[in-house]
Amino acid sequence: MRSDVSAARGFPAFPRQQAGTRFATSWWGRAWIKALEDTSLDQTLLKKGRAYAKTGQVGPITVSPGRLAAVTEAGYDAEQHTVVHVEQLGEAEWDRFLDQVAAKAGHIAALLDGEMPHDLVEAAEHAGVPLLPTVGDLEPECSCPDWGHPCAHAAALCYQASWLLDDDPFVLLLLRGRGRQELVEALQGRSLPDPAAGTRAGTPAAEAFALGVPPLPDPPPVEVAFAPLDLDPAPGVEVAALRVLAASAAARARELLVSGRQVVLTEFQDRVRLAAEHDLDLGLEAAVRAWRYGGVTGLEVLESAWTPPGRELARSRALLEAGWEGEAPPAVEAWRNRWTVGALQLRYGRDGRWYPFELCDGQWWPAGPPARDPSELLA
Known part of the structure; x- marks a missing residue:
């Protein structure tokens, strides 16, 4: 050495x-x-x-x-x-x-x-x-x-x-x-290792040219974009709503095919998802914001409280203390999965992340994307 x-x-x-x-x-x-x-x-x-x-x-x-x-x-x-x-x-x-x-x-x-x-x-x-x-x-x-x-x-x-x-x-x-x-x-100048060690390296130029031009491979599959439904107005039929639902269903089907996971949504969750994805005014502003930040889990921490295992909260407290090395960490008012510091509240989700909320007109509103380290959000 x-x-x-x-x-x-x-x-x-x-x-x-x-x-x-x-x-x-x-x-x-x-x-x-x-x-x-x-x-x-x-x-x-x-x-x-x-x-x-x-x-x-x-x-x-x-x-x-x-x-x-x-x-x-x-x-x-x-x-x-x-x-x-x-x-x-x-x-x-x-x-x-x-x-x-x-x-x-x-x-x-x-x-x-x-x-x-x-x-x-x-x-x-x-x-x-x-x-x-x-x-x-x-x-x-x-x-x-x-x-x-x-x-x-x-x-x-x-x-x-x-x-x-x-x-x-x-x-x-x-x-x-x-x-x-x-x-x-x-x-620089280092050649790629030969995967077939001991065999002839390369092909002579005259032999390669004598082979002619090989045919091109088949073209890659073309990804077809979803085409909005072309519907004529009809009595009692909301054509615009049908277009939104069809586009949403196509997007969900594509997502399920790509991810291979099946997530069953409740009627309320699906309504929030539609409002979030298509900017629909359904009077669900807080829920829509929660969905955009955290999907199903973001909506869950908005709607309900739960009691995480003690070891998970202990790990989060250790992260919080480590984020304030040399200084006293902020005083936290803890209740179940919710930690409150003044006008900021962190809510622990079942995905192991903390979701920030801010107090506005007496209501807690989703304030940003989640993080695993609570000190990042309180900083």
Whole structure:
């Protein structure tokens, strides 16, 4: 293994974050956080680390092969030199990884676009190349006297590193041993792996031209759009309403065919759906808004209350507290699946998401799309 110091990248210090700011919005960033939290044996130190990270007490971060480093200012009234070591990949592992990247044109394009494809990580794992860290892969080292593994300073550094990973997956590849430019250069000119190893590669040009031009494949099926019904007026028949119902039925049939799921709606739910999809004035403004934000579940949390399992509410309270690291979270008046904070109310749906409502003229109105983290909505 090698450690190319010239590949090191520096990142400016993150400023103090607003309440409710989350760590790791990308799936690979969350995998990084999971490796950190699964390794830790002290939740108190992790909580301190999150607070340090969000309050801007970590200095500029340097990322180099196998090493994440920064100077932290939190605690002990002195600067602490903090390093987190990550095992680098060997030459054979890099060769196998580059084979997986080159095997699909979209992989390198996704990486350059700031995405880490799921199938690339899975293919790399099948080839024996661990890209994402797991329990024990992050080795912290700090000048502070705390014996925690990791200490609060190393935890803060790892939490902030998740923001770097969100923005650029090449940061993870650099930690594993190779920088962006080195990887791009290695991929240039790399041919696709031959799936039929040991057979003749390609066809001679003279032989290929002698085959002539093969026939074109059959054209893809043409998707026919729904044609509105052409009905003549008739006594006692609301032609406009029939057109709306026919269009709605066609849309529902298409949805069921594509999704393969059958959702049975009550008469009221179907009336709300029609009003929401076709802008019909049926005196159901609140219900229509709830449907547009959350469909059947959005309508359910508007119409009725229920008591979620205690573990689900406990998880939500932990998310709420984590969103206000370093600050006291807002006081919540809780009743069943409804949390009220002043003129804002969150209602927990059976789909595991919180739906925001706002108080207007004495009535609670749906106020936006749902989220799994209540701190996002209260922020």
